Amino acid sequence: MLLMMAEVLEFTHVAEALPESSFWGFLGFHQSHVPWTGCSLHDLIQPSFTFLVGVALPYSMASRASRGHSQTYLWLRTLRRALVLILLGIFLRSMGRNQTNFTFEDTLTQIGLGYPFLYALGLRSERSTWTALGVILVGYWALFAFHPLPGADFDWSLTGVAADWEHNLGGFAAHWNKNTNAAWAFDRWFLNLFPREKPFLFNGGGYATLSFIPTLGTMILGLVAGRWLRAAPSSSWLMRRLAIAAAGLFAVAILLHLTGINPIVKRIWTPAWTLFSGAWCFVLFALFYFVVDVQKTKRAFFPLIVVGMNSIAAYILAHTVVGFIDESFRINISPQYDLLFGEPYKTLISGFVILAVQWLILYWMYRKKLFIRI
Incomplete structure (x- = not known):
């Protein structure tokens, strides 16, 4: 669940901004889905x-x-x-x-x-x-x-995929x-x-x-x-x-x-x-x-326990409040708060802020023993 929430860090953006870096390329690859096989x-x-x-x-x-x-x-x-x-x-x-x-x-x-x-x-x-x-x-x-496989007269426009993809x-x-x-x-x-x-x-x-x-x-x-x-x-x-x-x-x-x-x-x-x-x-x-x-070594995994104990809540937060948190910081802190370390790293700053706020919400729920169950 933490890996899913951490999508907001957008390592692929940093990798594209720093194409010579194999480190960010590696992280970008592992934070995105492969195109098909693999x-x-x-x-x-x-x-x-x-x-x-x-x-x-x-x-x-x-x-x-x-x-x-x-x-x-x-x-x-x-x-x-x-x-x-x-x-x-x-x-x-x-x-x-x-x-x-x-x-x-x-x-x-x-x-x-x-x-x-x-x-x-x-x-x-x-x-x-x-x-x-x-x-x-x-x-x-x-x-x-x-x-059946596509025939010679198959209309590939119906698939969104080119025949030679x-x-x-x-x-x-x-x-x-x-x-x-x-x-x-x-x-x-x-x-x-x-x-x-x-x-x-x-x-x-x-x-x-x-x-x-x-x-x-x-x-x-x-x-x-x-x-x-x-x-x-x-x-x-x-x-x-x-x-x-x-x-x-x-x-x-x-x-x-x-x-x-x-x-x-x-x-x-x-x-x-x-x-x-x-x-x-x-x-x-x-x-x-x-x-x-x-x-x-359970103590070292406390941050993950906070997320895992409320996995449904974490999933919902990751799909609902991301834009709200980011926009709130742009309004109340600075429209360019994410440029603290420059353009290549802006998603790391905004993503860290969003991830931290989401975790604090889950921590508050953990302390209050508010666990969403379905």
Whole structure:
């Protein structure tokens, strides 16, 4: 969540202003999404957030069960939570528009669409969970693999992508190219069922509604990790399981990518991306578990705890008050307060100010024990 909020620092602006600096170029790359295949640190934000939804579920279910809540009550609560996430995602995507922007590729809507299925799997055995993951990923792969490729008379103006775009894939992997795939075809039908200012043709970033299906796969991996965490007889047992899972997922994902069977593409959440990003989630989960729980260094992570305890509030702040904070400083401090260290670094100054104010709001909520839960 802190990495997402830190987008306001706009390292890419500094990198463009200082093109000779490899340091800022490196930071700029990892604070932006890759154009299509591959991965940056920024690309791991959404899967990490999604993974943790799965990690938290076994604890949530155990807590509710200990209070004697019926399955009917728990299912109604699950469906309510899913609906709120979907509607909140649509609301945030509609800000600044002339009418409701019905779109379902946002992080919150993607989680909301998959959450009831995740809860259902939370009631099943671990073997059933792994089986469901396999069915989801293979089925989603088949949906793309059997979708026809663009023909010689294909109208590329409908996709927002040129036929010779440098990131287009060739051969069998072309089934997962931007805005010519099965998920794009689905959205051409589905999103036009809703009222719109003009017909939906394509998503500029290539994102798609159906990505919630493999995103559910990421949540399932988190569910497995959460079960292991609750049942771990020792820290070494858990660390070993997390390491083996990460190594296996990395191996399969990279093999799928290199052979062209399925490329690693975050924007359409390919099955290979589910496995690749899931492997990174296991690595990061193991790293933080070791440092915080095993080495007992929780105090050093207090700034992250403040953000993490109110992740929904942090997400909303990052999508709503950025402009307000910046404009307030320009009005009350100086119209050019961000030029303190010169033009190349202006986004670092304004971004730091915005990030600091957001964190202080979350800190105040933490001190007052105001935690937003859905």
